[in-house]
Amino acid sequence: MFFFQLLLGSAAAVKLEELVFNKYLLKDLATLSPHYQTYDLEAFHSLLNQFAPKMTAFHFQAMNGRVLLAVMHFNENSNRQSKISRDGKEQYSIHYPKYRKGDPIVRRIKTAPTHSKLPFVL
Structure with missing residues (x-):
């Protein structure tokens, strides 16, 4: 995984903020989410709860490994x-x-x- 940091006020940060908080994009996402994306999201969340139950505390590396394993399993089996x-x-x-x-x-x-x-x- 790659992580990067943007300095507040930099040209890249301002451009990213303009893209993410674009009112047309936010409006489109709000109209798409209730109708088309909930099934896969709920299926993944259910699978994630099997790999990493909420009632059990894990260290960061263990939780990260479990999440990545759940992602690989979901991607492999989502379109059976x-x-x-x-x-x-x-x-x-x-x-x-x-x-x-x-x-x-x-x-x-x-x-x-x-x-x-x-x-x-x-």
Whole structure:
């Protein structure tokens, strides 16, 4: 990881501040976030809580390692393919979530998650 510091008032800091606090960018981000980005964000947060539970205190290096491991695992498994049956068709399952008040929804059954990078990390 690379970290850098900008001096307050420098040309680079002023330019970065103009880009980050641009009112059009902030408005666009506010309209995008509630509709399109929450699923992946919530999925990653759930996975991060498995790798680094909030109730356990870790030193900085241990927490950093756990976060990086969670990021690698999420990136590797976030776009898994649908599970294929023996006759070549995609498999689906029916769920009855509370928010639908008993109405069924159909979900794809995904392939099992992989852990191919784990031996290299350990």
